[in-house]
Amino acid sequence: MDGRLPTIRPANENLARLCCSIIEEQLGEIERIVVSELLNKGRLSLPQLTRFTNLRQSQVKAALIALMDLDLCTYKEQQEGPRGSAYYYSVNPDKIVYRMRYPFYLVYVADKYGPIGQDIFLQIILYGRRTFNSICDAIQSIHPDQDQVLAVFKAMTDAKEVQPTDPDDVKTNLDKRIEAEKVWKATTDSTMTARVREKMRKALDEEERKAAVDKTWEGLKRKHTTLDEDAWRQTKKTKTVNDLYVDDSLHWKINYDQFHVHLRNAAICDLAKRKIHPAASFVMKYVLDCCEGSMKSCKDDEKSVPIRQWEIRNHMNTASGLCITMYNPNFTSNGQQRSSRRYDSDDSDDGPSSNNKHDPYIKSANPETEFIDLLAKYNEHFQLLKKTDGTGQTEFIVPLKDLSTFMKLEIIRKTIREGFGEVGLRVWNALYMESKLDEKTISTLTMTQAKQVRRVLYMMLEQGFVHLQDVPKRLDHTSQNTFFLYYVSLDLVITNTIEKIYKSIANLKLRRYLESQRFTTTMERAELGEELSDDELKQLDVVKRMTENFKIAELRLDCELMVLKDF
Incomplete structure (x- = not known):
């Protein structure tokens, strides 16, 4: 190089x-x-x-x-x-795509920090990077209390949602890595064998993780107090912590990784609410909030830090208005007894003894503990909590990577159901669970006619949801002596789905632009305050509703794109 x-x-x-x-x-x-x-x-x-x-x-x-x-x-x-x-x-195309997600970031900031945090966020995204004093000058007419603005700004920096800029930000990650490899090679006399390269890779990965911490305000404070440079020593002697926040030499920018961590945690809470119970969302929010300080980015975090069971239980006991009565799975949500219950040999003619109680809820002496155990139960190919071993106390972690994979599978399965129907979804699930299969085996597992299975397989193969491997019986590789196995590569399917979402969002933006161009004159007259006829008012209303629907569709697709690519 x-x-x-x-x-x-x-x-x-x-x-x-x-x-x-x-x-x-x-x-x-x-x-x-x-x-x-x-x-x-x-x-x-x-x-x-x-x-x-x-x-x-x-x-x-x-x-x-x-x-x-x-x-x-x-x-x-x-x-x-x-x-x-x-x-x-x-x-950087990724950061350009992130600009579509500003509404999601803005809603989160407004809910957490109020109008002051919202205006600070708007000023930063408007100019890319700003000093604290320039932000205060811009919003002084709206928020004259500078101490209050400083308090909100401190909270945003402590939460790693706003981070200081660095001179290396003008370099790509590839350039930074190549320069780091050159420096590492210059400091070692070893021959670059495979073992030495692996050692170099681990050392550079660790340096990148430390650099990610140093770009937060906590790392910046450590840099001011421990770095052995005369300039920083003078800064330490002459400036207080508040002066460091308002220093005009520090420019601040948005930390996209931290916002994606917030949105991923919110998606996990929504998953718990949909799949388990509304109270599960409350418990998961508490657990994720406790562990969020140690999370760096969605792609690096495989699991959360452990949290003790008694901490979760105490929080559930002190919560107001939280219904944690254990749900009886033998009854449906409307109180009707399930007919598919499998009887045991020692049950009476009236069915199991638990089914004789027409109460869909189980009264338990320790509902909090049983509810936590319910969250730790493997259910429908995912579990919200996992127990850790060897600590002497009952501790739980959140399997972040597994939950992200499950959310990606939900999006893919929804796409397949919409495009290929229930038969296509059954075929795809069979291939995903059982790996490589031939047509006859797929037809047997899915209990579907071979002709219908072949038609669905060819359609999914053409669009990249299913892949094909040929297995020759002889060295000549002739089709007569070759059988074919279908399989699913999740990474390739995710990449293919991301490409389809890119295309769909681009088409929606183009369609919205073309529809707006058709009525440009009417919209300009409305902005100038001119009087419009009834037909023009109807056209203007149709264009506004159409534009709003296009924007909603774009945001929904961007949500799926964020889950597939950034979680």
Whole structure:
């Protein structure tokens, strides 16, 4: 890699379309042209961008500055012989897609911090990165009490939802990793064998985890108190903690990973409410809130830290209005006795003794403990809590990775049911549970006609939900001496579903734009306050409702995209 820039693969067509639609809607046409070239061609220098976009160099510079201010664009300096160096620019498509989720982030901030936190968040996302003093000046007319604003800002930084910027933010993760590998290789005299490379990988991964902590306010405080540099020593001597928050040399930005952690935890609570009981959502929220401080990102967190059973039980006892009476599974929600109950040999003719009680709830001496055990029970391929071993006390953890996988499976199964019906869903579930099967075995397991199974398999194979492996009986690989096995690769199915969501959201944005263009004149007249006829008012109402429905559909698809890609 010495002397050459690492290659950044161009974005695929659907992702590039979606990113260009977002940039054009939020920033403008010139920024869209620049982003389109960077997504389609990878790294480009300023002269190359000017040539490919057919824009003036000043326009390209202004667009790049706007993108870098919003933390959407990065650059890399490359030495080019004796003439000097050149700068190559690239964009991060993931952060462009995150801009669609600002409504979700904003709702969370408004619920947790109120109007002050909402205005602070709006100021940061409007400019990309801001100092505390610039935020106070912008919202001073709305919130004149600076001490109250500082208290809310401290709470947001302590929760890692706002983090300080770093000079390395202008570099891509790939560039940072390559530079770290060069430094690590320079400090060791060992030959780069497979074992040494594995040691280097683990060491660099640990450094990245520590760097993630240092970018929070807690890590920043440790940096101010322990780093052996004269500048930081002087800062420590002359500035208090409050002065460090309002220091104009510190610019603050949004931490997307922490917001995704909040949204994932909220999705787990909603899953507990749908699958178990409304009280389960309350218990899971308490457990996840206790463990949230140790969570770094959705992709790195496989499980939560342990929490003791008595802590959960005490919280349930002190909660007001929480109904934790154990539900009797022998009765339905309307109190009717289940007819599919399997009788034991020692039951009477009237059925099991527990079914004779026409009470859908079981009275227990320790309902809290039994309710916690219910959450720790493996139910429908997932469980909300897991017991830990070897602590001497009963402790539970939340299997975050397993729950995220289950939520992804829910989205995939819903997509398959909508596209291929119940038969397609049964076939897909059989392949997912049993791995590689032939048509005859699939037909037997799903109790479906072979002709119908073959038709559904071919449809799902064409759209990427099912994959095929040929197993030859001879070396010539002829079709007569080959049998075929169908299987499901969950990672490939998730990738394929993400591509379909990219395409769907891009199509919705295009359709919304075209529908708005049809009635541009009417909308402009309404904005100017001109009098409109009855037909024009009806058209305006139809356009508003249609636009609102398109936006709701985009947000729903973005929720699924967030679960599949970022959880």
